[in-house]
Amino acid sequence: MGQWQAxxxxxxxxxxLVVPLGLxxxxxxxxxxxxxxxxxxxxxxxxxxxxxxxxxLWVALYIFFVEAAAGMHLASAxxxxxxxxxxxxxxxxxxxxxxIFGIGGLSLIALDLGRPERLWELYLRPSLSSPMNWMAxxxxxxxxxxxxxxxxxxxxxxxxxxxxxxxxxEEEHVLTVRRNLGVIGVPTAVALSSGVGFxxxxxxxxxxxxxxxxxxxxxxTAVASGAAVLALVTSLFLARRDEEMRNxxxxxxxxxxxxxxxxxxxxxxxxxxSSYGGVPRLTASVEAVMTGSYAWSFWLFQVAIGMVIPFLIxxxxxxxxxxxxxxxxxxxxxxxxxxxxxxxxxxxxxAPQLEGLQFAxxxxxxxxxxxxxxxxxxxxxxxxxIVLGLFYLGYRLLPLVSEPKEVL
Amino acid sequence: MAAQAxxxxxxxxxxxxxxxLAAGGVLAxxxxxxxxxxxxxQFPGDPAVWRSKFLDKARAxxxxxxxxxxxxxxxxxxDMPMVMDVSxxxxxxxxxxxxxxxxxxxxxxxxxELKRAMEKxxxxxxWVMVIDLEKCVGCSACxxxxxxxxxxxxGVVYRPVIEEEIxxxxxxxxxxxxxxxxxxxxxxxxxxxxxxxxWKREDGIVVIDYNRCIGxxxxxxxxxxxxxxxxxxxxxxxxxxxKQPYEEAASPEYGREWRRDGxxxxxxxxxxxxxxxxxxxxxxxxxCVTTCIGGATYFGxxxxxxxxxxxxxxxxxxxxxxxxxxxxxxxxxxx
Numbered sequence: 001m002g003q004w005q006a007x008x009x010x011x012x013x014x015x016x017l018v019v020p021l022g023l024x025x026x027x028x029x030x031x032x033x034x035x036x037x038x039x040x041x042x043x044x045x046x047x048x049x050x051x052x053x054x055x056x057l058w059v060a061l062y063i064f065f066v067e068a069a070a071g072m073h074l075a076s077a078x079x080x081x082x083x084x085x086x087x088x089x090x091x092x093x094x095x096x097x098x099x100i101f102g103i104g105g106l107s108l109i110a111l112d113l114g115r116p117e118r119l120w121e122l123y124l125r126p127s128l129s130s131p132m133n134w135m136a137x138x139x140x141x142x143x144x145x146x147x148x149x150x151x152x153x154x155x156x157x158x159x160x161x162x163x164x165x166x167x168x169x170e171e172e173h174v175l176t177v178r179r180n181l182g183v184i185g186v187p188t189a190v191a192l193s194s195g196v197g198f199x200x201x202x203x204x205x206x207x208x209x210x211x212x213x214x215x216x217x218x219x220x221t222a223v224a225s226g227a228a229v230l231a232l233v234t235s236l237f238l239a240r241r242d243e244e245m246r247n248x249x250x251x252x253x254x255x256x257x258x259x260x261x262x263x264x265x266x267x268x269x270x271x272x273x274s275s276y277g278g279v280p281r282l283t284a285s286v287e288a289v290m291t292g293s294y295a296w297s298f299w300l301f302q303v304a305i306g307m308v309i310p311f312l313i314x315x316x317x318x319x320x321x322x323x324x325x326x327x328x329x330x331x332x333x334x335x336x337x338x339x340x341x342x343x344x345x346x347x348x349x350x351a352p353q354l355e356g357l358q359f360a361x362x363x364x365x366x367x368x369x370x371x372x373x374x375x376x377x378x379x380x381x382x383x384x385x386i387v388l389g390l391f392y393l394g395y396r397l398l399p400l401v402s403e404p405k406e407v408l
Numbered sequence: 409m410a411a412q413a414x415x416x417x418x419x420x421x422x423x424x425x426x427x428x429l430a431a432g433g434v435l436a437x438x439x440x441x442x443x444x445x446x447x448x449x450q451f452p453g454d455p456a457v458w459r460s461k462f463l464d465k466a467r468a469x470x471x472x473x474x475x476x477x478x479x480x481x482x483x484x485x486x487d488m489p490m491v492m493d494v495s496x497x498x499x500x501x502x503x504x505x506x507x508x509x510x511x512x513x514x515x516x517x518x519x520x521e522l523k524r525a526m527e528k529x530x531x532x533x534x535w536v537m538v539i540d541l542e543k544c545v546g547c548s549a550c551x552x553x554x555x556x557x558x559x560x561x562x563g564v565v566y567r568p569v570i571e572e573e574i575x576x577x578x579x580x581x582x583x584x585x586x587x588x589x590x591x592x593x594x595x596x597x598x599x600x601x602x603x604x605x606x607w608k609r610e611d612g613i614v615v616i617d618y619n620r621c622i623g624x625x626x627x628x629x630x631x632x633x634x635x636x637x638x639x640x641x642x643x644x645x646x647x648x649x650x651k652q653p654y655e656e657a658a659s660p661e662y663g664r665e666w667r668r669d670g671x672x673x674x675x676x677x678x679x680x681x682x683x684x685x686x687x688x689x690x691x692x693x694x695x696c697v698t699t700c701i702g703g704a705t706y707f708g709x710x711x712x713x714x715x716x717x718x719x720x721x722x723x724x725x726x727x728x729x730x731x732x733x734x735x736x737x738x739x740x741x742x743x
Contacts, residue, residue, distance in 0.1 A: 042641075043640070043641040043675065043676065044638075044640045045640055045641050045642055049625075049638070050638075051563060051636070052634055054628040054629055054638060055629065113676075114621070114623015114678075115622050115677065116622075118620070121603040121605075121622055122622070127601055127603055127604035129600075130600050130601055132600065132602035132626050133602035136602060353631075353633055354585075354633065354634065355572075356571060356572055357634055359571065360568035360570045360571065360587070365563025365564075365642075366563060
């Protein structure tokens with residue numbers, strides 16, 4: 001076990017993997033750029049969405065990214081509002097990750113728009129009856145807030161570097177602004193994560209979405225996915241720095257465990273109630289997930305990789321205290337939650353609104369079958385590569401993690 | 409033998425005369441469609457004068473003579489024991505086909521009512537559509553007419569006809585359900601639009617501003633009838649050497665010219681049936697109404713108590729789709 005652990009440590013050490021991972025990343029970026037080029041030149045012809053399944057892979061990934069961003073932002077409140085030392089040390093990293101995840105999610109949803117050049121209409125001619133318009137404003141506030149927090153933290157760091165230790169009054173001012181921004185950030189992140197749940201759960205036409213607890217569900221899964229990303233990043237990059245960072249990985253793992261447990265319970269009750277409700281259209285959606293065309297993704301990715309295995313790792317006292325295992329569990333939860341989002345979006349559209357509609361006029365855009373096109377995957381890979389690249393650049397070039405003595 | 413000859417003669421006359429049975433509709437279509445954007449008919453005034461002029465005009469056309477002469481020819485009652493008036497269902501008529509034609513058809517009546525309604529301020533008319541499922545023959549002519557009228561691209565179909573098979577062989581029958589936009593009085597699709605690009609007009613028609621829609625497709629998700637479509641920018645000629653002229657023509661929706669070539673709106677937008685507003689404004693019934701060979705689709709002003717549509721929606725046979733949702737659709741079905 002000891003030798004195996006040492007080998008795993010070696011394998012997962014970032015420096016050992018920089019070259020092969022860098023090449024893989026460059027290949028993904030290049031292939032993804034081709035996908036984006038195709039999308040820009042051909043328009044939405046290159047997607048497999050249709051009028052009966054209007055949302056697909058990009059919407060699912062957008063939800064994952066923004067929910068994870070909200071979750072990480074909520075975690076940052078442990079540092080900004082509660083001044084918990086390990087979270088203060090990674091505050092900038094936390095905010096930076098949340099910011100770039102926000103960029104990733106918003107980029108995907110912008111690309112998903114049929115007329116992205118009219119994005120400004122959301123702000124210049126808003127329709128305040130629409131949850132989607134509320135979300136546009138919440139995103140604007142969220143991203144500006146995070147940018148402000150980052151700028152404030154970097155400004156304070158720079159001031160300390162140039163002038164030496166700040167006076168107690170100045171430090172107090174830095175902390176006050178940090179806390180105030182953090183206090184604003186908590187309801188903003190809650191509004192963002194549950195707002196996405198409301199946006200998706202709002203249309204009464206989609207029985208599968210219409211679960212009253214969807215906003216709460218999304219809030220919990222935001223915490224779970226955000227904590228999983230933090231668990232992955234801290235265990236991979238920070239856990240070997242010192243004891244506090246090792247403990248941070250463990251804390252992030254436990255947060256993720258709590259989120260996964262709640263997600264599993266919610267999923268069980270949601271599907272259980274839906275299945276026993278006896279409404280065929282609703283039952284059809286649940287069956288599509290559990291036994292139909294989406295069964296493989298549900299059982300393999302969402303349940304096994306996304307929940308059961310990480311759960312078993314994280315409840316095991318021995319494994320859950322080891323950085324590599326926490327990182328592996330975090331990675332699996334991240335992968336699982338991407339699929340959670342796909343399974344939260346697509347099955348709602350599986351059952352026709354009117355029986356027989358799918359046969360009324362035959363066209364590939366009027367189908368209830370959907371599997372993302374190659375271009376959709378490539379665009380998603382491109383956005384993923386951009387987020388990964390931004391993280392790596394930020395991690396290498398910016399002082400995102402403070403040393404213990406710097407923490408205030 | 410004589411009876412057989414008589415039956416054959418009748419069937420021949422019926423077949424020859426059928427196209428003209430919907431003379432009112434043809435009249436409305438030909439007489440008015442030639443002047444889209446103008447103010448109306450080539451034959452204004454009394455419908456009986458319209459018919460006479462139409463028949464004269466049609467006679468002048470090659471190929472129409474035989475059929476039209478057959479219509480006007482004196483026919484003895486014994487030659488024609490029963491005539492199927494496609495606009496009213498099976499009726500026993502002891503009169504020549506020409507007499508049936510002398511009675512204004514439902515289409516002509518609805519055309520008159522439309523003109524009457526259009527003279528009122530927009531907020532005083534409320535358009536409704538009534539579809540008699542007993543008369544629908546599932547020909548999908550309305551679907552095609554709609555596509556042709558609005559120049560719809562692949563994957564966009566405002567009025568599909570859902571086919572349902574009931575029972576098992578040999579006790580089996582079929583029925584059809586045309587599904588235009590329900591033009592809900594309380595539409596779930598409009599409040600979700602984040603930029604206010606879709607709304608219900610004062611006359612009850614739910615419309616989309618193609619120049620404002622951002623293509624988020626939230627309204628497609630919100631519609632409980634799947635009556636909204638996304639224009640993905642495809643053409644029927646994709647993969648062929650050249651675009652066809654009809655694909656380069658402008659769609660007349662909402663009384664404007666929408667050219668899709670070059671990726672202009674409505675490419676990337678949500679699209680939906682709008683009861684052919686551009687035709688209504690030109691004094692014409694929606695394309696699906698005039699094209700329905702079974703005479704199954706009616707259209708009119710619900711606020712006009714004398715309109716045919718108002719009469720029909722009082723029928724005990726009336727139902728609406730998903731009434732329990734409370735969306736208050738303005739498309740009624742006679743079942």
